[in-house]
Amino acid sequence: MNRVTINLHALQHNLNAICKRVEARGASWSVVTKAVCGHLDVVRALHRLGVQSIADSRLENLREVQRILPALETWYLRLPDLSGVQEVVELADLSLNSEVAVIKALSQAARARDRIHRIVIMIELGDLREGILPGSLVKFYDTVFDLPNIEVIGLGAQVGCLAGAIPNVDQMSQLLIYRELLELKFNRKLPVVSAGSSILLSQLDEGLVPRGINHFRIGEALFLGTDLVTGGILEGLRDDVVTLEAEVAEVKEKNLVASGETGAATPFDALESPDNGARVPGERGYRALVTVGQIDTDVQGLTPLDSAHSIAGASSDITVVNIGDDLRSLTVGSHIRFRPSYSAFVRLMNDPYIRKEVVPPLSEFRVLPSKTREVAVPAALPGGVT
Numbered sequence: 001m002n003r004v005t006i007n008l009h010a011l012q013h014n015l016n017a018i019c020k021r022v023e024a025r026g027a028s029w030s031v032v033t034k035a036v037c038g039h040l041d042v043v044r045a046l047h048r049l050g051v052q053s054i055a056d057s058r059l060e061n062l063r064e065v066q067r068i069l070p071a072l073e074t075w076y077l078r079l080p081d082l083s084g085v086q087e088v089v090e091l092a093d094l095s096l097n098s099e100v101a102v103i104k105a106l107s108q109a110a111r112a113r114d115r116i117h118r119i120v121i122m123i124e125l126g127d128l129r130e131g132i133l134p135g136s137l138v139k140f141y142d143t144v145f146d147l148p149n150i151e152v153i154g155l156g157a158q159v160g161c162l163a164g165a166i167p168n169v170d171q172m173s174q175l176l177i178y179r180e181l182l183e184l185k186f187n188r189k190l191p192v193v194s195a196g197s198s199i200l201l202s203q204l205d206e207g208l209v210p211r212g213i214n215h216f217r218i219g220e221a222l223f224l225g226t227d228l229v230t231g232g233i234l235e236g237l238r239d240d241v242v243t244l245e246a247e248v249a250e251v252k253e254k255n256l257v258a259s260g261e262t263g264a265a266t267p268f269d270a271l272e273s274p275d276n277g278a279r280v281p282g283e284r285g286y287r288a289l290v291t292v293g294q295i296d297t298d299v300q301g302l303t304p305l306d307s308a309h310s311i312a313g314a315s316s317d318i319t320v321v322n323i324g325d326d327l328r329s330l331t332v333g334s335h336i337r338f339r340p341s342y343s344a345f346v347r348l349m350n351d352p353y354i355r356k357e358v359v360p361p362l363s364e365f366r367v368l369p370s371k372t373r374e375v376a377v378p379a380a381l382p383g384g385v386t
Contacts, residue, residue: 002246002292003355004340006036006223008045008365011239014222015049017236021204021218030055030075031217035342036347038064040375041358047072048367055217059084062091066086077217079122079130085109096156098132103144110149117149120156120194123178125171129158134178141182153213154192155179159199166229167196169208176212181334199228201358205235220342242345244302244338246290251330256283256312256322286323290336293317297348301341309336 015031022029030053036042038061043054047069055075057060059254062074075091080102088095089109097119110117121141124131129213145152159167179190184254195213196220203209218319219227225237233239293299299314304321306328312320321336330336340348347352358365 001214001353002290002353002359004345005243005245006039006045006358007243008044008360008362010238011045011222012049012367014225014237015046015051018053018201018218018222020322021201025204025209025211025214027214027216028053029216029218030073031222032056032077032217033061033065034058034077035219035223037061037346037350039065039349040068041355043069043363044362045358045365048362048365050367055219057085059091063087066091075217080106089113089115089117091159092117094120094153096120096122096130097120100140100143102211103150104147107147107150115149116151117185118153119144120153120154120192120361121152122158123154125157125159125167125173125174131157134174137178138182141186145186145188152190154190154194155182156194156215157196159196167199167203172213173208176210179212197228197257198222198226200226201234202229208246215353216363222371224340224342235280239339242340243305244292244297244340244344244348245335246292248288248330248332248336249291249318250287250289250333251323251327252287253284254287256285256287256323284357285325286327287312288321288323288330288336290319290321291317292319292354296342296351296354298343300339301344303341305337307337308354 018029031046031051032055033043034057038058043065046054052073053073054065055077057078059076062076065074066073074092076095079098080088080095082102085102085105086109089106090113095106095117098121103119106117106119122131123137124133141152144150157175159171175193175195179193183190192215194211194215194217195209196216198218198364200209200216201218201221220228221234221237223241225233225239225241227234258314277297293314293316295316299319302311304310308324308326310322312322314320323330349356368378
């Protein structure tokens, strides 16, 4: 059996550590849950740990969250499709937007449901993903700020997600200047400036995030501990929240270099393994085959926990692991454990063939008292992490 485990004690540790960072700024944050692909035990655990605001990019996931935890504040992260505005208004308290036509449709849908839908206007600051160009901001805001049943609560941006650019002080300061411009021109407060993702946490530590940035959307650092700037692990965070346990289907001593001519086309790109090109013909060693492959995950993003192990390659359904000369009690039916990257984690959670579990089980999990879970929330946001 293959399974992904979510260690709730490690998750609590990371949640508290991030809360402490954000709390020091008098800011709030929403937990981005899209990577867990609607796994409800994880969402229940987050709620038990004090999370009151989550953000997701799949309406199906938000529907399940609303069913089990209707009091949670919900952010819809993906730009709404025009055809999906009815569901966005039904399932999300807030959405990120950059198109006038969509916001007008959200207004109509919200009016029909007799509710207020809150939006954050996304501004393009260099990542070349979603967002309006700053030069059109005043006209854009003038068009949407007074639409019925729509409340524009602030401005937002996404940097470092598509192009990999590291956000800088100038970019974030621009957001604050644009907010000040709109507040002065239209005499209306915009209480929220939602600047981005886990990539800003290391910059928070270095004092590089302007004080006016008061909301963050954080997922990867919470689940994996990742420092998106350096590629390492953020200070004070754990990297053992998520583990893949892959069952060994075969263990044999074999040649470590394929025989015959190589270069034939394969369905998947060859992995960039430290072993590739380092072996010589005739060299032998033990290899274990585990029943997780390229269909299940981004195998390139898996790191064996045992430093003596290395991934040699993978096909659709099998990954081959070089395990050296010492079997270390590995037998058929035992497991090799891996840490996944974010891309590997998302694909594993989205794979219906792999079991997912929280450990310990929710029925046995007890929340430890903590003074770091309280986070000041801007007045317009009845949520955040508490």
